[in-house]
Amino acid sequence: MTLYNSNIFETVRMTEKENLDIRTITMGISLLDTIDSSGERSRRKIYDKITTLAENLVKTGNQIEEEFGIPIINKRISITPISIIAAASDDKNYIKFAQILDDAAKEVGVNFIGGYSALVQKDFTNSDRDFINSIAEALSVTERVCSSVNVGSTKTGINMEAVKIMGKVIKDAAYLTRDNDSIGCAKLVVFANAVDDNPFMAGAFHGIGQGEAVLHVGVSGPGVVKSALEKVKGEPLDIVAENIKKTAFKITRAGELVGKEAAKRLNVPFGILDLSLAPTPEIGDSVARILEEIGLESCGTHGTTAALAMLNDAVKKGGIMASSSVGGLSGAFIPVSEDEGMINAVKNGSITFDKLEAMTSVCSVGLDMIAVPGDTSETTISAIIADEAAIGVINNKTTAVRIIPVHGKTVGDMAHFGGLLGYAPIMKLNDFSSEAFINRGGKIPAPVHSFKN
């Protein structure tokens, strides 16, 4: 054998004991050819195209899971932003578009379909505003549809009008899904610098520069990284970084193999591999616990940002060495409700909302799955989005906000979203108003790209 026995057992241990899994295989499908002046016809074409191309997605994923012995947790679909697809249709009944996506997702058996989205980083088209105003209702009448809105980019600056509207959309979604701890908001992401090949939900969509259909893969493995770090206790941080890099390499290789195999069997090109460390609420699958393994008593204490920066960078380095198809978001996710260690850090008071914001400046994505009081004002939510978008736009990185103002709950309560979405203690926000700032509207101009300080 060209493999050493120790290699074989290392791999078996990763899948058996350390929760190594493929977090998602996501089929990106272009819906550009489903645009039609008749909304009815357009929706029929959308349904037919998705159910034809993704017919075997779940079955293929399950078979690969059997053969390689690695779980593929989610099978999902991303599509061209519906704001673009539906813009030409006569009836402008966006809710019906959301429902047809939900139906198609159920028919092929995927748990989420992403792309009920709009890209308004510079400005709105005539139909964009109507579309964005439909998001809250769309999320409340569908089960599997995920939505995202890109409100800023490094090239265009921040569309503050869109930021303002999104504060209201999030509050509306929270109210309309109030019976389920405002879960509608867990399916809605507000981006700056959104990427168009992201396989992870809720922010996945199939960008217009992408091909006809493509298969992306998102790998995970916080448990594997933590176990690897347990072997270098007390060593200097460069040794820790090296260790993370090597582990990320192995995880990435496993993911690339699975993704390419799935693409081949589904007869679509392989797209990208997103090597994000994506935690789950399960014990042993937490990014916060990795940071604690590096030496922090509890995630969120002083030093957390530095440890996270190193982790995120080392994961990227290992992954980029392992695959030539790295894309998507690729880094460490720090959702609160989806990470057992993070939930614990909120409960014991070591992590605050402000620290989370600081952490997003050095890691993948942003303020993710954070439950806040239900009586938080629209403008405060908009201001949180503006802060996060500013971090992304100035630093030339993707940032996002997925925040849940849980209707009827306040600091000290717990919100339960179920499954991989997890549960979260309601976090305290700053009590002072941002209303006058948000009500100005307009735009924050694109930043200068030199004189970096």
Added chain:
Amino acid sequence: MKVIITVIGKDKPGIIFNVSKILFENSVNIEDISQTIMQDYFTMMMLADMSNASSDFNSVKSLLEKAGEDIGVSIKIQRQEFFESMHNI
């Protein structure tokens, strides 16, 4: 298709016999085998070729898993590329 079969469990007579019997009955050719006892635990790895197998992957997998349950050891079968891709540059 090349596969790697790993067996981990308490050592007892007949483990290799039971695994190779299933492989023989399904025309799966064993190409390499190594075993060791680590801390009282029997660990075995087999490299096998399924290209002329008389049953499909899933059937062989469930037969092996069933045998593992009967003997009281854990038996896993995975495609070889999975290991190769992870450990070779």
